Amino acid sequence: METLHSHHVSTFIFIFSLYIPFLSLANDIITPIQPLTINQTLVSSGEVFELGFFDLRNDNNLYLGIWYRQIQPRTYVWLANRDAPITSSFAKLTIGGDGNISLVDRAEAAVWSSNRSTMAVDTVAQLLDSGNFVVRREDDENPENYVWQSFDYPTDTLLPGMKLGLSRTTGIDRVMKSWKADNDPGSGDYSYRININGFPEFVFLNKETVIYRSGPWNGIAFSGTPEMKGVSMIQFEFHNTFDEIYFSYEMVNSSVYSRLLVNSAGYLQRFIWTANAETWSLYWQFPRERCDNYGQCGRFGVCDMNSFPICNCLNGFRPRDEYAWFKLQHGSNGCVRSSKLDCGSDGFLPLKNVKLPEGSKAFIDRSMNLSECGEICKRNCACMAYANMDVTRGGAGCAIWAVDLMDMKQYAGYEGGGQDLYVRVAASDLGQSPTTINSKNGNNVVKIVGITVGICAGLITLLILVYLKRKNMRWSKKSITYRIGLQESIEGETKMDELDLPLFDFTTLAIATNNFSDANKLGQGGFGCVYKVAETRLATIVELS
Structure with missing residues (x-):
């Protein structure tokens, strides 16, 4: 019995010794003598992230990646061999004597590697709670001294x-x-x-x-x-x-x-x-939204989702293609200056709350303040705009654009976006409001159109009266009755307003001018548009008594 007992004890000690390397290994680390195989995972110390092999589409393409351990379904945050999947059922992650980690297949061929040229010895690879997979020297946990880290890739x-x-x-x-x-x-x-x-x-x-x-x-x-x-x-x-x-x-x-x-x-x-x-x-x-699309309103155009159309030109500029701009709402052709610049008399108008123009060709200087920045821009005839680099503590630094301004977006004040940009304009444009954009009210264009239509309608009415008198049309001594408002029903009969002067409602005017057709337009001036009226059309809408 004693001999048998001693044999069992010896056998147990031998079997246990085989597992000492594995059991003594922390579950977030691999070493040169303990690689990560296909049926194993690394788990960060706080169990936030997990690293292992997976087959995403059940097509035998194996990837090595990192995902959140506690979140389902899996959310992957990093992959090693995203463009080189392993196509066999065998893979392992090893760390070599030179400090490089490698993903190898059954033939021990490297499918992916950290590929460092500098040798590092006595290294381990560890998965951190941040989701960073790092290679470090075994006795050095200083993040600044990592030999390699997944966060760099x-x-x-x-x-x-x-x-x-x-x-x-x-x-x-x-x-x-x-x-x-x-x-x-x-x-x-x-x-x-x-x-x-x-x-x-x-x-x-x-x-x-x-x-x-x-x-x-x-x-x-x-x-x-x-x-x-x-x-x-x-x-x-x-x-x-x-x-x-x-x-x-x-x-x-x-x-x-x-x-x-x-x-x-x-x-x-x-x-x-x-x-x-x-x-x-x-x-x-x-x-x-559309205004986030690069170059939505072209050069010197500003995009504003609170206006209609969404593309606007700065003061001193006009659309390069007015038909595309207003009719098609397509502003990528941008704007051109309507007033010629004269370097000596030019000034600058502020554009508030704007996403600054594309800046790859901008000149920047951290030491200047905004006033100095403006002076430099003023003296440089090629300078199109300037702004602060930093808006904190009252503003600091200088950014200057000596190129066409591209990809600007207007923000309303409550959105908290953008900053001030100072745009070069001709002296004749300095008296205008700072921009064509009103960040507090996006209906300016609609208002302008409404006012213009009203003025045009009034002028058309006057034109019709003059036209009728010149033609010596026979008017009845009685007042001509026109339908100008809602009919009022009195005792079953319809009563209409009677006026001494002929008035026309908007629908009548639209019919008379073929819906304000450009073909009927005689011109326009400071008070609006002038249209001609076809006599045959007028005859269909005026009753003579």
Whole structure:
């Protein structure tokens, strides 16, 4: 019995020793001697994120990715081999002696790798609660010393703490790129990336075509993204230093989940996880309206969803194609100056609450104030507009545009979007109101049309009277009765107003002028339009007694 007991104990110790490497390994880490196989996952220490293999369409295409552990259905936030799926039923993630992590297939061929050229020894790979998958030296947990990190290589999602932008020291350009389709994580056509030229801003692209731009950072938010203002649960940051230029955000409460997504349908979306409803709520989305579309109103045009048509020209400008502008509501041809500039007498009119023009060719100077910026622009005859770079603390910095102004959007004051832009105009235009845009009332065009129609109608009436007298038409001694209002029924009989002078209602005038046809238009002057009236048409609407 003693011998048998000793044998069992020895056997148990031997079996247990086989599991010591696995049991001693934390479930968020892989090491050179313990890779991650197809039937295993890594779970971050707080069980926020999980990393492992998955087959998205049951087509034997294996991907390595990261998703929220506690959220169903799965929400993927990062993929390693999005464009190189493993097509066999075997795969593992290893970390080599040089510090590179590699995804290999059955033949030990690397399908994907971190591909670092600098060697690092004694390294481990770890999944963090931030969703960042990092390679670090085993005894160094300083984030600044990570050998490699997934946060530098975003796919379609930006998580809190991730940087979107360019590291000037490493050359890494962090770009978000959509999936091809909801069930295909391959690199799609849509991307969100920084344009570092001129006045830096982010652009949303369909392949190489800009479809939306954020507007430049003004110290509080991007000038074309008013939704960023007044958001208490998220802290936004924009850094532009010698070493790097990037945008990032943090959640004030880390237990609240939020993600920025470039989706396969062509939208930039921010989602917030609603725990009670167990669903992702759409917080904002771009483009959200026609005025968000890049170049909607062309050069020197301003888009305003509160006006009709939505495209407007600045004072001192007129539509390049008036027919397309007013008849077709198509303003992409933009505006041209109606008054010639004279550098010495030109001035500047402020455009309030506007998304600043496309800034890739703008000149910027952090040291100038707004007054100095205006003086520089005034002396430079090529300068078309200027603005503050930063609107905080009373404004600071200078941005100057010496090119045609493109892709401006007007915001109403209550929307909190945009900032002030000072636009160069001829001296003859300085006496006008600051812009053709009234952010408090979007019905200006409708009012103008109504007034013009009223004036035209009055002139047409006068023209008809003169025409009738010149033709010596025979009028009855009795007053001619015209239908000018609602009929009043008295004791079963219809009574109509009788006037000594002939009056015509709007419908009558429309008939007489063939619905104010351009073919009947004689001209127009300071008081409105003048139309001719066909005698045959007049005969059908005037009763002679």
